[in-house]
Amino acid sequence: MAHLSYVNVFAKDVVALSGFYQRVFGFKEIEAIRSPIFRGLDTGKSSLGFNALDAYELLHLGEFSDTRGVKFLLNIDVDSQADVDRMVPVALEAGATLVKPPYVTYYNWYQSVLLDPEGNVFRINFMM
Template structure:
């Protein structure tokens, strides 16, 4: 069985975006993996990484063009109150609210935001049954 080790977000300013997420969630940096093109953070069972745009070429990937979402990262939280609290904190630190906290048709409580570079992410409370 495969396991997820890293989710990486490409960023124009990896220091600013890494600081946004680490401050919001209290993630600890994996300093051993720090390079001029990368910052990594402990994030539950996987790690969250931030890659400079030059990493596209290093990885032989084409930079995406056009509009639209290329990914959506979801962060699970422990309560509806924590979702609301972190929505406010994220906005204070430069995030843009896309969708106010709401209960989904499948019983989760979440909100959709964009980080300071415009990447979409969700703050989610999966409820007691998750």
């Protein structure tokens, strides 16, 4: 069966953006795969990668490098409602922007919607 190994984010500053996710969620860097244009973080179940904008050309994606708008949504699950409430201020202090404060969804999850320092959307979730 296939499984998700990585979600990669194109970032203007791979060091700063990966550092944001390390500070907020405590993810550890996978130092063995570090390069000048890449940082990887171990999330426990899969990995989160940050590619410098140079990777557009490396991957032959140059014609797509100027796309605008929300193109993906990172979902980061935590262990409790209290963890969502605790982590939102941590994210804000680290440079995130609050889009929607913690709330109960119609599908019975407790979550908050935020933007990271480069404007990428992420949610902090607890599945009730």
